[in-house]
Amino acid sequence: MGKRVTLEKQAMDPKPEFQPLYLQIKQLLIQRVLTGEWRPAQLLPSEMKLAEEYDVSQGTVRKAIEEMAADNLVVRQQGKGTFVATHRSSSQPFRFIRLVSDQSSDRHPTTKFISIKTGTATATERERLALPSGARVLRTERQRSFGGHPCIIERIVIDIGGLPDLDAILDRLRPGSIYSLLEQEYRVMIVRVVEELRAVAADKGDAKLLDVPVGHPLLEIDRIALSLDQRRVEWRVSRCDSRFLHYAVEHT
Amino acid sequence: MGKRVTLEKQAMDPKPEFQPLYLQIKQLLIQRVLTGEWRPAQLLPSEMKLAEEYDVSQGTVRKAIEEMAADNLVVRQQGKGTFVATHRSSSQPFRFIRLVSDQSSDRHPTTKFISIKTGTATATERERLALPSGARVLRTERQRSFGGHPCIIERIVIDIGGLPDLDAILDRLRPGSIYSLLEQEYRVMIVRVVEELRAVAADKGDAKLLDVPVGHPLLEIDRIALSLDQRRVEWRVSRCDSRFLHYAVEHT
């Protein structure tokens, strides 16, 4: 107890940048997730304990944690406690999965790996992932199918600058588990993805892998995935034969 | 004062469906928007006044209003008050606009109306808008351009069941203003849109209007717009030549 962090409270400089106490607390709590003190799925101290520790009221801690919950950073469960969010089984298990089959029967696509290898980032890759020249990346290509019908090709590039033990990565890549793997093995939490969608014509490679004629309209999804510390971790381009699937969004 | 609505507070039935006070207040406040007592852009009574009126504490009213603000239903402004949200100039002015030009220079597309007419809903339209047979709809087709280059065709169907004064609608339809018009003239607030995206091949009609060859890949956006009372108000299908524009989304 008595960590006695120097909080501004409502004193000090009168104007410059007013930062409410609860936001300061929130930042401190996020730090403890970033440093790995609290890992995904781990139980946080109770509101009361945190309030004592930071010498603020329970209500202030509550507001900080409520914002973190709204950011999908923690999950609160009445009677149990507050847990650091995990990519799977968080609030919405399909948070970053927007491609769904037109038949609601087959929920999840199957995945077949076409290639996995590491290399030096190209100019384009460096630009998309904000990497320095000479950076190493992992590239993988996957073919995904709904109901046995191949309909998605994914080309994924991952910044492996900070990730050691590549053999483990290559060995453990499993369908749909990339974000979970990053989270569990490397403590990299993906909290945000930015996507751009376009319609493009299938080239020869697409045509072969998706069993469509060259020129067939494909839905292209260009995604950048960002980690909790705002690093661009993954660049993924998916090309989809959207005759039997679609990309679903809801805006409020 | 003293409206004395019968709130459950924490009494009555012990279990059935526990509904916190602030959620009951929220529903009552939403009702007052739905009935038109509080219209878009209008100033709500202060938290203190509402607290007196419903005989609860200010904190409870605050929590109700905070949720409404999170739902984009009202906008709060420190020092000024709480206002019913309007479609334009609410929190994010481009809430439902996801199509952006690749050149960040030209922000907004220009719009050219191709046709506007009313008619009886087809089977498909009835299905998409959940309408009874014989329902009347307004159909309009628009061509939108970025930088003088036509790149979007929109086919819009609007349920005009509850909307009188059709001449006014036909007369006042202006680019990008449909949701504002519905809000200002008919008190229909669009609060949510559900979209499905696919890639399709341009047919002859598309090809002519977009100046592309038949078979050219187009991004198709199929949208249903829902009003505050959950009615399906609009069905819109947009077909886009996405060579110079894209659909941008961000998921958190």
Next chain:
DNA sequence: CAGTGGTCTAGACCACTTA
């Protein structure tokens, strides 16, 4: 200056989980 929403506190009690 008064009035608004925004923050912070302290304390009481409720709903839920676990042991």
Next chain:
DNA sequence: AAGTGGTCTAGACCACTGA
């Protein structure tokens, strides 16, 4: 029964707006 998050209250003070 103890411990957690969830609700509700009451009161104080802060930041911002507009007359």
